[in-house]
Amino acid sequence: MHYIIFDLEFNQDFSSLQHFDGQGTRYPFEIIQIGAIKLDSNLHTIDTFNRYIKPTFYSQISPFIT
Secondary structure (H helix, E strand, C coil): EEEEEEEEEEEEEHHHHHHHHHHHCCCCCEEEEEEEECCCCCEEEEEEEEECCCCCCCCCCCCCCC
């Protein structure tokens, strides 16, 4: 049996969090990185995966995320 563990990193609209009006934004978060590791049944690493994703909705990375 193999296991895959993945991690998603998100960017967010930092200005909307500072001035939260209860409505929120249509896209409050955006995935900017995907990481994963594949393990065997003894939990030894078989392979890794890492990809950065260019932000589309928020052109700058939030200072909170940085």
